[in-house]
Amino acid sequence: MTAMTLLPLSPRETARRRLLDALRREGPMARVEIGQHLGVSPASVSDLTASLLDEGILVAEETADPASGLIRGRPKTRLYFAETLGSVIGVWTGFNRIELRLVDSAGRNRASRHVERPLRSLGAEELMDVLAGTITAFAEETGARDVKAVGLACQGYVDTKDGIVAWSPVLGARDLPLASGLGDRLGKPVLIENDASAMAFAITQRNSDLRSGRTACLMVGDGVGLGFLIQGELYRGARFGGSEFGHVRLRRSGPQCRCGGRGCIEAYLADYALHRDAQLIDHRPAPTLLLPSEGAMGAIVAQARAGDPALLNLFQAAGEVLGDAVGILIQTLEPDHIVICGPGTRAMDLLRPSFEAALDSQTIPELRALAAIHVVESSMDLLTEGVVMQALRELDLDLARLKAA
Amino acid sequence: MTAMTLLPLSPRETARRRLLDALRREGPMARVEIGQHLGVSPASVSDLTASLLDEGILVAEETADPASGLIRGRPKTRLYFAETLGSVIGVWTGFNRIELRLVDSAGRNRASRHVERPLRSLGAEELMDVLAGTITAFAEETGARDVKAVGLACQGYVDTKDGIVAWSPVLGARDLPLASGLGDRLGKPVLIENDASAMAFAITQRNSDLRSGRTACLMVGDGVGLGFLIQGELYRGARFGGSEFGHVRLRRSGPQCRCGGRGCIEAYLADYALHRDAQLIDHRPAPTLLLPSEGAMGAIVAQARAGDPALLNLFQAAGEVLGDAVGILIQTLEPDHIVICGPGTRAMDLLRPSFEAALDSQTIPELRALAAIHVVESSMDLLTEGVVMQALRELDLDLARLKAA
DNA sequence: TTGTTTTATTCATAGATCGAAGAAATGACC
DNA sequence: GGTCATTTCTTCGATCTATGAATAAAACAA
Numbered sequence: 045m046t047a048m049t050l051l052p053l054s055p056r057e058t059a060r061r062r063l064l065d066a067l068r069r070e071g072p073m074a075r076v077e078i079g080q081h082l083g084v085s086p087a088s089v090s091d092l093t094a095s096l097l098d099e100g101i102l103v104a105e106e107t108a109d110p111a112s113g114l115i116r117g118r119p120k121t122r123l124y125f126a127e128t129l130g131s132v133i134g135v136w137t138g139f140n141r142i143e144l145r146l147v148d149s150a151g152r153n154r155a156s157r158h159v160e161r162p163l164r165s166l167g168a169e170e171l172m173d174v175l176a177g178t179i180t181a182f183a184e185e186t187g188a189r190d191v192k193a194v195g196l197a198c199q200g201y202v203d204t205k206d207g208i209v210a211w212s213p214v215l216g217a218r219d220l221p222l223a224s225g226l227g228d229r230l231g232k233p234v235l236i237e238n239d240a241s242a243m244a245f246a247i248t249q250r251n252s253d254l255r256s257g258r259t260a261c262l263m264v265g266d267g268v269g270l271g272f273l274i275q276g277e278l279y280r281g282a283r284f285g286g287s288e289f290g291h292v293r294l295r296r297s298g299p300q301c302r303c304g305g306r307g308c309i310e311a312y313l314a315d316y317a318l319h320r321d322a323q324l325i326d327h328r329p330a331p332t333l334l335l336p337s338e339g340a341m342g343a344i345v346a347q348a349r350a351g352d353p354a355l356l357n358l359f360q361a362a363g364e365v366l367g368d369a370v371g372i373l374i375q376t377l378e379p380d381h382i383v384i385c386g387p388g389t390r391a392m393d394l395l396r397p398s399f400e401a402a403l404d405s406q407t408i409p410e411l412r413a414l415a416a417i418h419v420v421e422s423s424m425d426l427l428t429e430g431v432v433m434q435a436l437r438e439l440d441l442d443l444a445r446l447k448a449a
Numbered sequence: 450m451t452a453m454t455l456l457p458l459s460p461r462e463t464a465r466r467r468l469l470d471a472l473r474r475e476g477p478m479a480r481v482e483i484g485q486h487l488g489v490s491p492a493s494v495s496d497l498t499a500s501l502l503d504e505g506i507l508v509a510e511e512t513a514d515p516a517s518g519l520i521r522g523r524p525k526t527r528l529y530f531a532e533t534l535g536s537v538i539g540v541w542t543g544f545n546r547i548e549l550r551l552v553d554s555a556g557r558n559r560a561s562r563h564v565e566r567p568l569r570s571l572g573a574e575e576l577m578d579v580l581a582g583t584i585t586a587f588a589e590e591t592g593a594r595d596v597k598a599v600g601l602a603c604q605g606y607v608d609t610k611d612g613i614v615a616w617s618p619v620l621g622a623r624d625l626p627l628a629s630g631l632g633d634r635l636g637k638p639v640l641i642e643n644d645a646s647a648m649a650f651a652i653t654q655r656n657s658d659l660r661s662g663r664t665a666c667l668m669v670g671d672g673v674g675l676g677f678l679i680q681g682e683l684y685r686g687a688r689f690g691g692s693e694f695g696h697v698r699l700r701r702s703g704p705q706c707r708c709g710g711r712g713c714i715e716a717y718l719a720d721y722a723l724h725r726d727a728q729l730i731d732h733r734p735a736p737t738l739l740l741p742s743e744g745a746m747g748a749i750v751a752q753a754r755a756g757d758p759a760l761l762n763l764f765q766a767a768g769e770v771l772g773d774a775v776g777i778l779i780q781t782l783e784p785d786h787i788v789i790c791g792p793g794t795r796a797m798d799l800l801r802p803s804f805e806a807a808l809d810s811q812t813i814p815e816l817r818a819l820a821a822i823h824v825v826e827s828s829m830d831l832l833t834e835g836v837v838m839q840a841l842r843e844l845d846l847d848l849a850r851l852k853a854a
Numbered sequence: 855t856t857g858t859t860t861t862a863t864t865c866a867t868a869g870a871t872c873g874a875a876g877a878a879a880t881g882a883c884c
Numbered sequence: 885g886g887t888c889a890t891t892t893c894t895t896c897g898a899t900c901t902a903t904g905a906a907t908a909a910a911a912c913a914a
Contacts, residue, residue, distance in 0.1 A: 055901060076861060085903050090863055116912040117860025201783075201816055211815040218815065258686060270781070281663060281783025282819040288780045293773075293811040303813060368698075375693045376675070376781060378606075378686025406698040408708060410616040410623065411606055414687040460870060481892060490872050495894055521881035522891025856914085863908070870900085877894070884887085 050205045050284055057444060059084070063092055064101075064440050067124065068151045068433070069249055072105055074120030093123055099447050100126055101149075101440070125150035130190035132439065133179055134432030136239060136424060137163060137198045138266045139214045139302075139316065139335045142175070144182045145428035146191075151436055155186040156425055162334070164216050171215060172222065176229035194226065195235045195435030197242040197427050199267050204237050205284040213267070213291075213302040233442070235435045238286040239263070241278050242430030244271020247385055247420055249433060254418075257380030260373050262289070264366070264388025265424060266335045267302070268310040272377070290314075294368055302333050312365040313388060315341055318358060325354045338387070338423075345391045356394070363395035367402025374407050374415050385420040392419050455610045455689050462849060464489070468497055469506075469845050472529065473556040473838070474654055477510055479525030498528060504852050505531055506554075506845070530555035535595035537844065538584060539837030541644060541829060542568055542603045543671045544619045544707075544721065544740045547580070549587045550833035551596075556841055560591040561830055567739070569621050576620060577627065581634035598638045599631065600840030602647040602832050604672050609642050610689040618672070618696075618707040638847070640840045643691040644668070646683050647835030649676020652790055652825055654838060659823075662785030665778050667694070669771070669793025670829060671740045672707070673715040677782070695719075699773050707738050717770040718793060720746055723763060730759045743792065743828075750796045761799070768800035772807025779812050779820050790825040797824050 053061065066081050067073060073081065079089045096102040105122045129149035136143040140162040146155040159178055163171060175196070183191050200212025207223020209215060227234040244261035248254040255276035263269045268290030272279040281287065290310040291303045298307025299317060311317050319336040322344045323329075348355035370382055384392070404412065458466065471486050472478060478486065484494045501507040510527045534554035541548040545567040551559040564583055568576060580601070588596050605617025612628020614620060632639040649666035653659040660681035668674045673695030677684040686692065695715040696708045703712025704722060716722050724741040727749045728734075753760035775787055789797070809817065 059901085074861075086862070087864085087904075088902055091902085094863090115860080116858075118862075118910040120861070201813075210819075211813055279782075282785045283783075285783055287783065288813060288816055291813060292777050292780045305811065305813075372697050372777065372781070375697045376777070377684075378688075378690060378692060380687045406710065408606075408616055408693060408696060408710075411693055414615075464870085479892075491893070492873075492895085493871055496871090499894090520891080521889075523879040523893075525892070858911105858913075860911085861909080863906105865906080866904095868901100868903080872899080873897095875894105875896080878892080880889105880891085882887100882889075884885100 050280065053441075057441060059088070059092060060096070060444060061437060061440065063089070063096070065249075065437070067102075068436070072122040072124040074122050076120065078123075097123070099443060101129065101443060102126065130192040131188050132432055132435050133183060133188065133191055133194045134428035134430075134435065135175070135179060135194065135196040136242075136427040136431070137175065137196065137214065138424075139164060139333060141266075141335055142178055143424055143428050144179065145425065145432055146182070146186050146188050147429075147432050147436075149192075149436065149439075151433060153429075154188070155182075156428065157182055157185070158424075164214060168217065168220055168225070171217075171220075172225040172229060176226055179226075179230060191232060193233045193235065193435045193439050194230060195237065195242075195428075195431035196222070196226065197237050197239040197431040198222075199239055199269065201283075201285040201288055202236050202238045202241075203283045203285055204235070204241075204280070207234065207236055209236065210283060210285060211288075213304075233435075233438070235431070235438055237431050237434055238269065238271070239267075239427050239431075240269025240290075241271040241286040242434065243269075243385060243422065243427050244273060244383070244430070245278060245434060246426045246430030247383055247422065248273055248276055249430075254381050254383065258377065259381040259383060260377060260379040261383040261385055262366075262369065262373070263386040264313050264384065265315060265386035267314045267316075268308075268369075268388075270373075272379075289369070289373075292369070292372070294365055309365055309369045312362050313369075315387065318344065318362065318391075321358050322355060325358070341387070341390065345394065348391070348394055359391055359394035360398045362391075363398035364402040366395055367399040367404075368406065370399075370417070371403050371406040374403075374411055378411060379415055381418060382415050383418045383420050385422045385426070387423055389419055389421045392421075455685065458846075462846060464493070464497055465501070465849060466842065466845065468494070468501070470654075470842070472507075473841070477527040477529040479527050481525065483528075500852075502528070504848060506534065506848060507531060535597040536593050537837055537840050538588060538593065538596055538599045539833035539835075539840065540580070540584060540599065540601040541647075541832040541836070542580065542601065542619065543829075544569060544738060546671075546740055547583055548829050548833050549584070550830060550837055551587070551591050551593050552834075552837050552841075554597075554841065554844075556838060558834075559593070560587075561833065562587055562590070563829075569619060573622065573625055573630070576622075576625075577630040577634060581631055584631075584635060596637060598640065598840045598844050599635060600640045600642065600647075600833075600836035601627070601631065602642050602644040602836040603627075604644055604674065606688075606690040606693055607641050607643045607646075608688045608690055609640070609685070612639065612641055614641065615688060615690060616693075618709075638840075638843070640836070640843055642836050642839055643674060643676070644672075644832050644836075645674025645695075646676040646691040647839065648674075648790060648827065648832050649678060649788070649835070650683060650839060651831045651835030652788055652827065653678050653681055654835075659786050659788065663782065664786040664788060665782060665784040666788040666790055667771075667774065667778070668791040669718050669789065670720060670791035672719045672721075673713075673774075673793075675778075677784075694774070694778075697774070697777070699770055714770055714774045717767050718774075720792065723749065723767065723796075726763050727760060730763070746792070746795065750799065753796070753799055764796055764799035765803045767796075768803035769807040771800055772804040772809075773811065775804075775822070776808050776811040779808075779816055783816060784820055786823060787820050788823045788825050790827045790831070792828055794824055794826045 102123045103126045134145040142159045201210040209220040223234045240263040259273045261271040270287040270289035291308045295307035299311045301308040301311035480494045508531045539550040547564045550561040606615040614625040628639045645668040664678045666676040675692040675694035696713045700712035704716045706713040706716035
């Protein structure tokens, strides 16, 4: 699945996308409501929905809206995605874990699962075999019928347009044509995306405030990533990748990072880093870079909350790095919104004092005041949600172009 | 002059702007050439140019293109800006210097000048009186007839849309309504812009490669600023300002910066910083934050090139900071082009070894390779060129809307 | 049955762009 | 000098998108 989103869209395609996006976010709507929601005339909505009904993408709901029982006038006929359109699978690949999600064409969750599986040591072909196998097994287990596309999110610099992983610390890959490799194995279109971008997309889809202006979503979890959106659309750098902000070096000789460098933001804040450093405090065996379980991370956080001074130091240092990172974002991009998200927010109470001190100490107060900072508690499955939404959008376009041809 | 550029433009206005921009960049062109240049049909060009000729913005050249003497067929009639449209003044305000430039409506330079004048100590009203006086005097000296607008660039966070300087280290201003204040005094529309953004705009207007994709222009001079462009249009943060990348803190307890903080990028790289630190080496009197003359800076560079070890250390540290700064830009924004520009490039030979070492040591090689780094030697007068171009663009829009009303 | 109200569609219009046909202005050639 | 070829520019009709206004549709209310 070449990400056609990134190529210029015709006015019709843009309008169509806006309509379908709104329906996925808001649920079934009548034509009038769609018009009001999008700021478009009823005539245009009628025209657009006529094509979409004709193509079988939308269907009119049989049952009337129960809430409208008391109002008189012609009842609304709400429109929604046809059940017969099939489903889409979203995947996230971490250092040693694969998360999977099955959704229908409306984006509603049907099943989700995760599998523990180290991926770093695998060669390119083996990696793609394992992923294809895992996805196929998931589809079979869940009885997924008619899977139309697969979306996959992973850490690293991902060329979403051409479907190539240019660089990834968790896959150990260089210029890996993952989309075509998986696509060939599965016989379906595959869209790939940077994981922080995927989560940022999911979060902004859920909050309309974050879709206007500029929103920087800093995801803290397995790694640290940045998803940056301008007017609700993901920012793309050279080769249409996202950002590798997590691998900005903040301290010249800091702890080891998965990328091979030292002192990266990620090397202080990511789960693997906190877990490793907590192990070192207890003089445990050689640290690994594996993604620790949520249970293990919860134990560390609980121990810190209980007052363990060494662990408190760890979180204090991490909070300081987080403050420095957000400070750089503010002074560089001056976003309207900064969202701190991902599993790492579980320890936000421990991070916050040093986070705010570091942030305030290095930003110009007038500029600091312009950015609203949101903390959104979100787990890894928001990643699969984000990438699945993107795959659905691409599918919408494919269907339109299929009809046109 | 409320910067209407930042409000959504109608399709007609967008087409009109693209046409006039192309004419200013390329010089007089025939309609066919414009069509080829912009990728637009001859019919559309005819339509647009008819309005522009009608409005008196463009005129057809009387003299035929001498190069086309040998070719047969109907000769081209080249179009260009009417001489009668008046002129525009561009201004840059530094810490203790004002640069001025007068251009005609085609953007051609007519006169330029600079004035030494400390501005930091002035109050808001006094500052605007001084600026208005300087601009009026410049207009009189140069015999500028019919000045239609003024563009002013300065350091700091500038709300270009509403014409307010939200924060500026050189003006000591907070939320200063500079555009309206100057506009009232001069009786003309005034556009204000961050200085690094203005220079970035001028540089990208001169090089078409830099107008596609994402271009980050790091200006090193009186201060350090970032102008970031996406597809040739300036990136705007919250409140429609640019970036204050120069005040990103790189070293936790580095040298004093004009912004009041310590260890900012600017505090190592700006002319005032290098000059101050060079003075300190020689145990000269208390350092000031004044902008040193080009002569003084040239002397320091010459002395370093001659092998002065203390000065070489200074430039080595500055180069390292430059490398760190560019590294952050690459990993955060992954631009297609990075331009290092401004008077600071005069010492690029001294900066380069430590610059490249620092850059390579902290960027992921695969990502580092995606960004082309350009060094553009450019003096302060490219700043006034940039802001004058922007004021001209606004004027184009004003004229169109005047006719429409 | 006849209105009233709200929803949805149809239709004519406006704006923008384009391809193709035609008009204009010149040199080439006999 | 007259005709033709060639290139530039304009005009005209067609297409596409979006809209307001008029119309049709589907209910409830009296």
